[in-house]
Amino acid sequence: MEGDMMSFKVQVESLNAWFRDRQVLKKINMQINEKAVTAIIGPSGCGKTTFIRCVNRMHELVPGARVSGKIFLDGEDIYAKGTDAVKIRRKIGMVFQKPNPFPTMSVYDNVAAGLKLNGVKDRKRLDGVVKESLKSAELWDEVKNDFDKSGASLSGGQQQRLCIARALAVEPELILMDEPCSALDPSATARIERLMRNLSKDYTVVVVTHNMQQAARVSDYTGFLYLGQLIEFAQTRAIFENPRNKLTENYITGRFG
Amino acid sequence: MNKYTSRRIKNLVMMTLAYVALIIALIPLASIIIETIARGASAINLNFITQETAPLGQVGGGIGPAIEGTLLLVGFASLWAVPIGVLSGIYVAEFRDNIVARTARFMNDVLSGMPSIVLGIFAWIIVVLVVGWSVIAGAFALGIMMIPIVSRTTEEAVKLVPGTIREAALALGVPRWKTTLTVVMSSSKRGIATGILLAVARVTGETAPLLLTILGSRFWFAGLTEPTAALTLTVFDLSQSPFVSVDLPRAWGASLILIMIILGIYIIVRYLTREKYGR
Amino acid sequence: MAKEKPNRTKSLFLYFHDRIRKFYSYSINGFRTFWKRRKSGDLWFKGTIGLVACSVFVIMGLMVLKFLQQSSLSITTYGLSFLVGSTWQPFPPDPNAQPVFGALPPIAGTVVTSGVALLLGVPISLGIALALSEFAPRRFGYVVSFLVELLAAIPSVIYGLWGIFVLMPFLTQDVYPFLQKSFGFLPFFQGRIGGFNALTAGIILAIMIIPTVSAISRDAFAAVPGSQREAFVALGATRWETARFVVGYSRSGVIGAVVLGLGRAVGETMAVTMVIGNSFQVFGSLFDPATTLASVIANEFREATSPQIYVSAIMELGLILFLLTLVINLLARLTIRRSMRMVRGAELL
Numbered sequence: 045m046e047g048d049m050m051s052f053k054v055q056v057e058s059l060n061a062w063f064r065d066r067q068v069l070k071k072i073n074m075q076i077n078e079k080a081v082t083a084i085i086g087p088s089g090c091g092k093t094t095f096i097r098c099v100n101r102m103h104e105l106v107p108g109a110r111v112s113g114k115i116f117l118d119g120e121d122i123y124a125k126g127t128d129a130v131k132i133r134r135k136i137g138m139v140f141q142k143p144n145p146f147p148t149m150s151v152y153d154n155v156a157a158g159l160k161l162n163g164v165k166d167r168k169r170l171d172g173v174v175k176e177s178l179k180s181a182e183l184w185d186e187v188k189n190d191f192d193k194s195g196a197s198l199s200g201g202q203q204q205r206l207c208i209a210r211a212l213a214v215e216p217e218l219i220l221m222d223e224p225c226s227a228l229d230p231s232a233t234a235r236i237e238r239l240m241r242n243l244s245k246d247y248t249v250v251v252v253t254h255n256m257q258q259a260a261r262v263s264d265y266t267g268f269l270y271l272g273q274l275i276e277f278a279q280t281r282a283i284f285e286n287p288r289n290k291l292t293e294n295y296i297t298g299r300f301g
Numbered sequence: 302m303n304k305y306t307s308r309r310i311k312n313l314v315m316m317t318l319a320y321v322a323l324i325i326a327l328i329p330l331a332s333i334i335i336e337t338i339a340r341g342a343s344a345i346n347l348n349f350i351t352q353e354t355a356p357l358g359q360v361g362g363g364i365g366p367a368i369e370g371t372l373l374l375v376g377f378a379s380l381w382a383v384p385i386g387v388l389s390g391i392y393v394a395e396f397r398d399n400i401v402a403r404t405a406r407f408m409n410d411v412l413s414g415m416p417s418i419v420l421g422i423f424a425w426i427i428v429v430l431v432v433g434w435s436v437i438a439g440a441f442a443l444g445i446m447m448i449p450i451v452s453r454t455t456e457e458a459v460k461l462v463p464g465t466i467r468e469a470a471l472a473l474g475v476p477r478w479k480t481t482l483t484v485v486m487s488s489s490k491r492g493i494a495t496g497i498l499l500a501v502a503r504v505t506g507e508t509a510p511l512l513l514t515i516l517g518s519r520f521w522f523a524g525l526t527e528p529t530a531a532l533t534l535t536v537f538d539l540s541q542s543p544f545v546s547v548d549l550p551r552a553w554g555a556s557l558i559l560i561m562i563i564l565g566i567y568i569i570v571r572y573l574t575r576e577k578y579g580r
Numbered sequence: 581m582a583k584e585k586p587n588r589t590k591s592l593f594l595y596f597h598d599r600i601r602k603f604y605s606y607s608i609n610g611f612r613t614f615w616k617r618r619k620s621g622d623l624w625f626k627g628t629i630g631l632v633a634c635s636v637f638v639i640m641g642l643m644v645l646k647f648l649q650q651s652s653l654s655i656t657t658y659g660l661s662f663l664v665g666s667t668w669q670p671f672p673p674d675p676n677a678q679p680v681f682g683a684l685p686p687i688a689g690t691v692v693t694s695g696v697a698l699l700l701g702v703p704i705s706l707g708i709a710l711a712l713s714e715f716a717p718r719r720f721g722y723v724v725s726f727l728v729e730l731l732a733a734i735p736s737v738i739y740g741l742w743g744i745f746v747l748m749p750f751l752t753q754d755v756y757p758f759l760q761k762s763f764g765f766l767p768f769f770q771g772r773i774g775g776f777n778a779l780t781a782g783i784i785l786a787i788m789i790i791p792t793v794s795a796i797s798r799d800a801f802a803a804v805p806g807s808q809r810e811a812f813v814a815l816g817a818t819r820w821e822t823a824r825f826v827v828g829y830s831r832s833g834v835i836g837a838v839v840l841g842l843g844r845a846v847g848e849t850m851a852v853t854m855v856i857g858n859s860f861q862v863f864g865s866l867f868d869p870a871t872t873l874a875s876v877i878a879n880e881f882r883e884a885t886s887p888q889i890y891v892s893a894i895m896e897l898g899l900i901l902f903l904l905t906l907v908i909n910l911l912a913r914l915t916i917r918r919s920m921r922m923v924r925g926a927e928l929l
Contacts (some may be wrong), residue, residue: 102814107718131305134816144807148829158815163304207811214815312818316715322707323724326794329787330731333742340745389633396626405633407913408640414840414909415902416847418874419643422898425881426646445639452636478625506735509849509874513881536737540744540854549745556738563733571726 053078053218053248054099059113061094061103068094070272072113076218076265081244083263083280084252087300091272092252096220099250100136101129118217134162137211141223143203145195145210152191154206158214173213180246181209182239201232208239212247219243221251225258237262256296260284268292337557344554354519354530358544364555366521367535371562373522374439374515374531375505382444383451383497390455390493395481406456413449420445421510434516434528442510447500454496458489495573502566506559508533532559647899654681654892662896663687668860670880670890681893683900685860689778689870690904693852694845696782696866697789701845702838704786705793706827712794713801714823725798732791740854743784748775748855751783756867771865776857779866784851789841796840800833800919801826836916843908847901849874873901 054076061069068091076082084092097103098111101122114121122132145154153160155174164170178184183205187193195206204224211219221240225233240262243249253259259266260280267277268291276283276292287293294300348363355362389409393402424442432438462485470480486493516528517538523529532555539552654662658681665682672679708728712721752775763769804826812825827834857869858879877897884890 100814102810105813128309130816130818132816133814136814138811138814140807140811140814142807144805144811146808146811146829157812161815161817161821163308210811210815308818308821312820315820315823316711319707319711319715322704323711325704326708326731326787326790327724327727329742329747330727330734332746333734333738336742336746337738385632385635388629389636392626392629392633396630399630401630402633405636408636410913411906411909412636412640414843414847414905414912416849416874416905418849418877419847419898419902419905422877422881422895423643423646426650427642448636448639452633476622478621481625502733506733506737508735508737509878512878516882533735533737536735536741537850537854540737540741552741556741559735560738563735564730567730567733 052076053118054250055116056099057114057116059095059098059115060111061091061098062110063094063106064108068272069098072269072274074267074274074277076248076250078248079244079246080264081240081249081251081262082265082267083259084250084267084269085254085256085259085295086269087295088254089271090269092269093222095269096222096250096252099218100133100138100220102133102138104129134158134214135217137214137216137219139204139207139211139219139221139224142227143200143207145198145203145206147194147196149195150192151187151195151198151206154195155209155213157210162214174209177209177213180212180243181205182235182242183209199232201228201235204228204232204236205239208236208243212243217248219247219249221249223252223254226254233258256284268295270295334560337553337560340550341553341555341557344550345557349551349554350558353521354535356519357538357542358547360547362519364530364532364535364551364558366518366530367532367555368558369522370436370515370518370530371505371532371559373436373529374443374511375501377436377440377525378443378447378504379497379501381440382447382500386448386451386500387455387493387497389448390452390496391459391481391486393452394456394459395485409449409452412445413453416509417446417507418509418513421513424510425513429514432526434514435526436515436522436529437525438514439511439529439531442514443504443507446504446507446510450500450503451493451496454499455489455493458492458496459485461492462488491573495570498566498570498573502563502570505566506533506563508537512537532562643902647895647902651892651896651899653889654896657889658682658893662893663900666860666862668876670884670887670893679887679889679893681889681896683873683897685862686871686873686876686897687900688862689856689872690846690874690901692778692863692866692870693782693785693856693872694842696779697785697845698838698842699786700783701786701789701841702793705790705837705841706797706834708790708794709797709801710823710827713798714826715819725795728791728794731787736788736848736850737854739784739788739851743780743851743855744775747784748780751775751780760867767864768866771867773867774857774869776855776869777867778856778863778870781852781856781870781872782866784855785845785848788848788851789844792844793837793841796837796916797830797834800830800837800916803833803919804829830919832915832919836912836919839908839912839915843905843912846908847874847905849878853878873897873904877901 052075054074056072056074056076059069059072060067072095084095086092094103099115103109104111111123114123116122117132117135121127146157149157152174155177156170159170159173175184178187183202186202187198195203198206225236228236237258240249240251244264251259251263263280265278266280266283268275268283268289270291276287276289278288283292284296287296350363350368351365352361352363354364354366389405393406396402421442424438424445428435428438428441466484466488467480470484471477475484511531511534515531515534517534518528518530520530536552536555536559539548539555542548658665662681662683664684665680666684667680667682668685669680712725716724752773756773756779760769760773808829809822809826812822817825852872853875856871856875858871858875859869860871861868863870877894880894884894
């Protein structure tokens with residue numbers, strides 16, 4: 045929508061989503077810029093989590109869920125007939141609200157999980173990627189001496205960074221984060237917010253958050269969702285300082301939600 | 302993309318194998334039911350169900366005493382085992398953190414894993430040595446088998462009753478014991494009934510404990526301290542008979558009746574639990 | 581102005597009078613409270629049904645006691661040779677000779693038939709558990725799981741009847757010759773092919789443990805938290821890869837399920853008795869007739885009225901079976917309990 049010369053990593057066209065009989069997303073059109081952080085905000089129940097789960101085709105796994113519309117990732121429609129969802133998910137990394145490292149695996153194995161799925165067995169290569177990912181996730185220094193610890197034995201903030209490292213290890217095209225800080229304390233949150241900004245230098249990041257201040261701090265672009273519709277989408281500064289839509293203004297000034 | 306395609310192929314192969322396993326398991330089920338119907342239906346008629354049993358190899362007679370025996374044995378077993386099982390289950394569910402309750406639960410689990418023939422031996426030692434081969438002994442053996450099942454299902458049913466219902470009653474000033482006996486029990490009565498039916502279905506099909514306690518008989522019920530017949534035992538004895546042409550169809554006929562009784566109970570159970578699964 | 585010298589006796593009296601009064605009132609109050617609680621019934625209730633719940637302790641305790649009692653004669657007469665001897669002669673041909681009892685054939689038979697049952701039954705059960713919990717759509721799974729449950733509802737004696745007259749002909753005509761042709765170089769596939777043998781018993785046992793092993797495995801799979809599954813799927817995993825992850829995650833639950841299946845196989849009586857052939861030779865081939873602990877008891881109990889040593893020997897077999905299943909069941913329950921705790925613990929974060 046802006047006159048940036050950057051190409052669009054993700055293009056959403058007329059996305060509709062249902063859960064049983066209820067329509068959760070209504071004709072969403074959105075363009076996500078490459079190598080930037082895009083935040084999706086809105087009150088509870090507005091469909092932000094459903095939206096982000098449609099991007100990596102996780103929404104359809106829920107029984108009773110239905111999706112229509114197109115989402116282009118690097119120009120290819122992920123919902124085209126015959127596209128394998130597994131392939132799509134392989135290209136997209138996801139970080140969930142509650143950190144969910146695999147407790148039955150060590151820190152090392154957690155990060156390497158995605159790679160091993162893809163058949164990478166070469167120990168040296170695995171070591172290299174694990175190190176790089178842990179460094180990018182700013183967890184390297186804290187675990188470098190203790191790889192065999194179970195993934196679940198870390199603190200909340202560390203676990204979330206481990207999940208980020210796990211997502212990074214497969215070199216995704218896109219990173220989706222669903223309220224990644226809502227289960228963490230303020231200092232861990234601050235670290236992850238800083239991490240998000242750093243990641244956007246190399247990756248395209250989409251964050252769902254219910255915390256407006258976080259969106260203002262972290263993102264380059266913001267989209268406001270309300271009752272399943274995209275009300276406004278613009279550069280973050282524009283949304284917060286000069287919202288065009290009355291609803292957006294009400295939400296931002298705290299009149300509801 | 303080669304690695305990727307091999308992953309897809311592996312996925313397909315494994316999923317197919319899993320479904321194949323499913324089919325392999327269901328073939329015996331189908332075979333048993335079909336064969337029992339095919340081979341047993343011809344033996345069943347009014348005489349079969351109502352007449353006393355003829356000696357092995359002799360034509361005529363029926364398995365009336367066996368049907369009566371099974372019903373009586375299961376009935377008497379339920380009489381003493383169900384109250385114990387239900388009360389025991391309530392205790393474990395209501396006083397969960399008590400060490401006695403926890404151990405009782407564990408013991409129940411262990412008891413439920415005991416082979417039925419071991420329980421039959423126990424019944425033989427306790428009852429048959431005192432009273433002889435008898436209905437009481439058989440009812441005792443079957444009862445021991447029923448207690449853990451009834452106790453466990455009662456416990457699960459009572460646990461499901463939401464705490465809010467209990468609290469509402471207690472807040473009204475109803476004493477704890479009354480709450481349990483009235484409010485909690487009426488909320489869980491469907492689960493308890495289901496549990497009792499499952500236990501009944503289970504022991505109806507048991508042979509080994511009866512082998513060691515009731516001796517078997519060709520005649521109608523003769524008294525609590527006398528031997529008696531039972532469907533399962535009859536099937537076993539008939540299957541061992543050398544007079545195959547006469548006794549084998551009877552064995553299948555008895556099996557058919559047995560299966561019908563048990564399947565009937567299971568259908569009732571499924572009917573009672575149908576709401577739990579929603580649409 | 582107070583009296584200069586208070587009456588000593590009077591103050592002592594007052595002192596004691598006071599103390600007695602206090603003691604009296606406390607005990608009356610205590611008794612009243614106790615009486616109120618008694619009347620309220622809570623204690624009565626808890627006590628009564630607690631006693632009822634203890635009946636299970638009584639049963640188990642009595643069982644151990646009685647079994648030991650009844651088999652003591654045999655234990656003291658034969659000692660350890662009972663476990664390794666292979667002769668079973670309640671009525672030796674020589675009227676002056678003592679009866680000889682050795683339990684090795686039934687013990688070996690129990691081990692082998694259970695082994696075959698696990699070998700065949702566990703993979704099928706796992707396949708079913710995965711198919712129903714990971715691969716199949718909901719409605720389908722609901723119907724099919726009911727059918728698998730029905731397998732458990734069929735009485736053992738009917739399995740036996742079907743085993744003799746339906747399964748056995750099929751096996752002896754079509755399967756066993758093929759097995760002997762292809763694997764005859766292995767010692768346990770040699771020898772004369774009959775229908776009544778350990779292999780047939782093992783196959784029927786395998787079918788009979790499928791409902792147990794698959795149901796408990798499914799429970800273990802269902803206990804894997806959804807968030808874990810999601811995280812794995814989000815990495816881009818196929819259904820099968822996710823299934824493998826789930827099995828690994830719940831592995832102790834699966835082990836518990838297998839051990840429980842083993843317990844059932846060891847204790848199963850009627851179906852095995854009817855197809856195993858009941859021969860006391862320590863068999864060499866799977867095609868030979870054999871015997872198991874449970875089937876000896878089932879076969880010989882009704883006739884073993886005398887001599888006393890015969891009864892005692894059979895009781896000892898029962899004791900062995902009792903202890904064996906007790907240990908197996910304890911192990912299974914403890915394993916399953918531990919696995920559930922670990923899975924739930926990881927979720928609590």
